Amino acid sequence: MTATTPQFVSPSPAQQIQPELTGSELAVDVAIVGGGIVGLTLAAALAPSGMAVAVIEAQTAAGAAARQRxxxxxxxxxxxxxxxxxxxxxxxxxxxxxxxxxxxxxxxxxxxxxxxxxxxxxxxxxxxHGVLMAALQGAIAAAANVYYLCSATLEEMHDQDDSVIAEVSTPTGRFRVRSPLVVAADGKGSPLRQRAGIGSVGWRxxxxxxxxxxxxxxxxxxxxxxxxxxxxxxxxxxxxxxxxxxxxxxxxxxxxxxxxxxxxxxxxxxxxxxxxxxxxxxxxxxxxxxxxQLMQCDRYVQPRLALVGDAAHSCHPVGGQGLNMGIRDAAALAEVLTDAYQRGQDLGDVAVLRPYERWRRLENWVILSFTDVLTRTFSNQILPVVVVRRAGLWVLSSVPLLKRLALRLMTGRLGRLPRLARLGQLK
Ligand SMILES: Cc1cc2nc3c(=O)[nH]c(=O)nc-3n(C[C@H](O)[C@H](O)[C@H](O)COP(=O)(O)OP(=O)(O)OC[C@H]3O[C@@H](n4cnc5c(N)ncnc54)[C@H](O)[C@@H]3O)c2cc1C
The missing domain is CATH 3.30.9.10 (D-Amino Acid Oxidase, subunit A, domain 2)
Structure with a gap:
């Protein structure tokens, strides 16, 4: 698949593209809605494949990087x-x-x-947040095949032939992004997930x-x-x-x-x-x-749509896992899409996307359950629970194998590592 490049988009040193025309269309291989850390990690991971990628971000580049966290x-x-x-x-x-x-x-x-x-x-x-965002924004600004569309909000989506058309509004008007696959990286409230009618389980x-x-x-x-x-x-x-x-x-x-x-x-x-x-x-x-809150989506993919990061799941901040799960989703999805692109497959085909869902949804369940058990057990003052968890702390600190296992789980060293992570370990 090739990208057409309308006159209103070209990577700029300011790292922010402001489309100025209306009624124009940008055709890409993957459209990512949401340019937070997870969306930009996915774009940076897809860039070496040569795919044309659009990131549609509602805030300005500076605004998206400014979160105090x-x-x-x-x-x-x-x-x-x-x-x-x-x-x-x-x-x-x-x-x-x-x-x-x-x-x-x-x-x-x-x-x-x-x-x-x-x-x-x-x-x-x-x-x-600002340090991670600056590095990612720098990486995608250097990639001529990634279009970083800022102050651009997804308004509507509809299917046309083998593509999805995303209608995007900007301060200067509306335009369309055509792509075989849209990825929702639009955060916890994910308008895209809601529009797709994807249900979830969880609780506040x-x-x-x-x-x-x-x-x-x-x-x-x-x-x-x-x-x-x-x-x-x-x-x-x-x-x-x-x-x-x-x-x-x-x-x-x-x-x-x-x-x-x-x-x-x-x-x-x-x-x-x-x-x-x-x-x-x-x-x-x-x-x-x-x-x-704890939230896990019923599915991460459907024809022409995939969910990553907080759009797909969210967990208690205990143990600091939410963003780490999302970064891993992005690396896993990039791997699945890159392989499919090299084989010339339709990136929006649910058969192409399903391996990503099987891989990440199960692994995320393990982390969501772990954070839930941790917070419920430790917020509990019923005597037998207190006794068991204190004994558990003693066992954890005294049995090196168990300690190592817990640490591997918390640091993301369990489960199937994305290729990018294995590559990083060699550097
Ligand atoms: C207090 C607190 C502490 C935390 N601490 C940790 C921690 O220590 N470690 C950890 O791993 N995780 C932590 N987390 C979780 C972490 O913050 C989230 O998991 C992570 O920020 C999710 O990133 P994301 O890119 O998926 O979503 P977001 O960061 O929410 O990004 C979504 C992006 O999509 C854009 N967007 C939304 N709608 C649209 C639209 N219609 N069109 C275009 N763009 C749109 C938004 O502007 C935004 O830039 C913490 C969370 C909280 C609340």
């Missing part, structure tokens, strides 16, 4: 970024977790995960999470803490430049009350949950609150 970034996500050749840009700007420490409220038994448990350079990484937790960024008095020593309180898990993740990201989960009303506290009282509450090991803590960003 830091992620616990797994070893496998790092391998995928290495496989994409992005590590020289990302590596120096992220923080290595040299230790991850899990504990159960005030209970003394602590489980410590160290890089030597897996023989890796870090247990996990702390990566900021009776918890919300509050986030903020801190500057501690003493070094964070590259240590991440996750402490499970009956009200919900409380995590402090080390970031570059000595800062830390707090992810503080509590029942909705309590989370709202925490959010509304004056700064001094907020910091006092935070110290209660965390302690004083890093000395005086200074708050750098206003706290924000997010509802927490």
């Amino acid at each position: 830091a992620y616990a970034f797994s070893l496998t996500s790092a391998d995928i970024f290495k496989g994409l050749g992005l590590w020289p840009k990302v590596g120096p700007q992220i923080c290595h977790f040299d230790k991850v420490q899990l504990s159960d409220g005030d209970y003394g038994q602590v489980v410590r995960f160290l890089p030597e448990d897996l023989g890796t350079e870090a247990v996990y990484y702390g990566a900021e 937790y009776r918890q919300s999470c509050v986030t903020t960024v801190l500057e501690p008095e003493h070094s964070h020593q590259n240590t991440a803490y996750e402490r499970f309180w009956p009200s919900g898990p409380f995590a402090i993740l080390p970031l570059a430049d000595g800062r830390c990201q707090v992810v503080w989960t509590a029942p909705h009303a309590e989370a709202q009350a925490i959010l509304d506290l004056p700064e001094a009282e907020f910091m006092a509450e935070l110290e209660q949950r965390y302690g004083t090991q890093m000395g005086q803590l200074k708050r750098l960003t206003a706290p924000a609150m997010f509802p927490v």
Whole structure:
């Protein structure tokens, strides 16, 4: 399949294409709706295949990169970024977790995960949204076959012959993107998933999470803490430049009350949950609150449509898994599509897409279940459950094989690795 290149699109150094004409059409091999980290990872992973790819993003390029969030970034996500050749840009700007420490409220038994448990350079990484987005935007700006359409919102879609026509609106008018396959990378509320009528299973937790960024008095020593309180898990993740990201989960009303506290009282509450090991803590960003839910779509593919990232699933932030699952979806889908493209197959054919669904939906179930069991077990104060989970912590810290298995699950080192991740491991 070939791409026609209407006059309004050409990759620009500003990394942002503003179509100026209406009534024109761009024909591509894959149209990705949503240019967050997952959508851009997919575009960057497809670029070497030579396929023509359009990314349709509702925000400006700067707006999409501006989200104030830091992620616990797994070893496998790092391998995928290495496989994409992005590590020289990302590596120096992220923080290595040299230790991850899990504990159960005030209970003394602590489980410590160290890089030597897996023989890796870090247990996990702390990566900021803007750093990951800048690297991905740079990669797709350098790829002449990727069209990055910003301030462009998908309005309607319809089938025509062997293609889908996406009607896209921009501040200067409407245009069409024609493609045999549309990928929904449009996030949790995914308008595309809803339009396709794809159902899901899941539930909202009776918890919300509050986030903020801190500057501690003493070094964070590259240590991440996750402490499970009956009200919900409380995590402090080390970031570059000595800062830390707090992810503080509590029942909705309590989370709202925490959010509304004056700064001094907020910091006092935070110290209660965390302690004083890093000395005086200074708050750098206003706290924000997010509802927490588990969601898994009934299917990830249907004719001419595939779902990736939060459009397909969403999980409790405990263990920092959501984005990592999405990056892995993107690498897996890119692999399946690249192979099909080389064989000259129709990329929108559900028989081509099904292996991606079988691969990723099952693996994502494992992670969703793991985060669910973790949060339910640790938010529970029924005595037998408390006894069992504390015994579990002891077993985890005392049996190296079990510890290694848990770490491999949390860092994405279990399951089928995408080719890009295996390539990254060699770099
Ligand atoms: C508090 C909190 C902490 C978290 N911490 C972690 C962590 O430590 N580790 C981790 O792995 N995950 C974490 N997550 C989960 C992570 O944030 C998400 O899984 C991830 O951001 C999903 O990325 P995405 O690209 O799929 O979706 P999004 O980031 O939501 O991107 C979707 C994109 O689609 C665009 N879009 C939407 N609709 C349209 C449309 N109609 N047309 C065009 N464009 C459209 C949007 O503008 C956006 O840019 C956390 C989540 C929360 C809430």
